[in-house]
Amino acid sequence: MKLEHTTDADLLFAQLQANNTLETIKELTINSAIPVHKDVTIQDLEAFMPWRRRYRGTMTTTQIDQFAEYTNRTAGEVQANGEEPGVTVPCFVDPENMTAKVFFDLGTVEQPGHADFTARLNLPKTAAFEELLGKDGRAQDQKELAEWLEDWAPQLKVTSETGEPLNLPAAVGAVRRITIGAKSESTSEERTFGGRRSSMAEVEAQNKDTLPAFVEFTCEPYHGLQERTFRLRVSLITSEKPRLVMRIVRLEHHQEEMAKEFREHLEHALDGDLVDTFVGNFKP
Numbered sequence: 001m002k003l004e005h006t007t008d009a010d011l012l013f014a015q016l017q018a019n020n021t022l023e024t025i026k027e028l029t030i031n032s033a034i035p036v037h038k039d040v041t042i043q044d045l046e047a048f049m050p051w052r053r054r055y056r057g058t059m060t061t062t063q064i065d066q067f068a069e070y071t072n073r074t075a076g077e078v079q080a081n082g083e084e085p086g087v088t089v090p091c092f093v094d095p096e097n098m099t100a101k102v103f104f105d106l107g108t109v110e111q112p113g114h115a116d117f118t119a120r121l122n123l124p125k126t127a128a129f130e131e132l133l134g135k136d137g138r139a140q141d142q143k144e145l146a147e148w149l150e151d152w153a154p155q156l157k158v159t160s161e162t163g164e165p166l167n168l169p170a171a172v173g174a175v176r177r178i179t180i181g182a183k184s185e186s187t188s189e190e191r192t193f194g195g196r197r198s199s200m201a202e203v204e205a206q207n208k209d210t211l212p213a214f215v216e217f218t219c220e221p222y223h224g225l226q227e228r229t230f231r232l233r234v235s236l237i238t239s240e241k242p243r244l245v246m247r248i249v250r251l252e253h254h255q256e257e258m259a260k261e262f263r264e265h266l267e268h269a270l271d272g273d274l275v276d277t278f279v280g281n282f283k284p
Contacts, residue, residue, distance in 0.1 A: 056105070059119040064224040067121040068269035071102050074119070075274035078104050091275050092282045093266055095259030098123035098222055100266055102275065106284070115284035123262065128155065128219035132230060136251065139243040146175045155219055158212035171212045178211070178242045215246060221254075225261055230254060 036042065046053055061067050075089045091102045100121040107113030125133070135148065149156060149172050158171045215232040230248050237243040248254070267277050 056116045062122055062124050071119050072271045072274055074104055079274060088274055088276045091277045093263050093279050094281055095263045098262055123222045125222055126220050129221040132217050135246050136248045139245050142175055142178055145244045146172050155217055157216040159214045160210050161213040166212055174211045221258055
């Protein structure tokens with residue numbers, strides 16, 4: 001066939017090219033995508049239908065028991081309604097960040113799902129643990145530390161360098177009465193209360209009580225985890241005005257133990273016949 005106009009040939013070529021492109025796209029995407037002109041708007045009518053096409057959504061909580069209850073119940077429904085009996089859903093646990101996420105429609109490698117029907121747990125720190133972490137390694141004056149010890153007295157124990165228990169009110173009074181006696185030029189030095197006295201400055205408590213070398217702070221670090229006791233070493237920075245610093249002893253060890261407890265708690269709470277638990281994260 002001979003075309004009379006160049007424009008007709010161009011249109012025919014464009015049509016053939018479009019058809020080839022469409023077939024290629026269908027083949028590559030297994031019929032799940034088509035080319036759309038830039039001026040075409042696609043409107044999803046699902047919002048106007050009485051039912052959604054499929055179930056999806058995200059449940060979020062900060063409580064382990066609620067997360068486990070919802071996950072076990074929903075995973076049971078998914079398994080009962082699935083085409084293959086006994087299929088489990090995956091739960092990815094991130095112990096470092098104290099989070100967990102379940103995908104109820106992740107599917108399989110052969111039949112991948114949309115991965116948008118999920119449940120997520122974000123385990124928060126308690127107010128007491130947040131307060132403790134805020135004090136870790138931060139220099140503070142006598143008044144601030146003394147008032148902090150008084151405010152959190154029900155959760156505290158104080159000891160000397162040798163581990164001897166001290167009377168808390170007396171220890172607070174000793175902190176309030178710290179004075180610096182300079183013997184030479186003004187130079188700052190950091191040391192523990194149990195250490196050797198500085199040759200350039202002498203710290204004196206103006207009473208008979210011993211200054212605390214360690215503070216033991218007991219609290220539930222994360223909601224749902226067991227109480228644990230954190231030991232803080234008290235140090236003094238001597239300069240014109242005394243500054244005190246508390247540092248948590250072996251904080252990294254505590255973090256590892258809490259992460260392990262979180263993982264084991266979830267593994268125990270989730271039904272192993274319905275949920276497979278993995279340590280890590282998954283991004284669909």
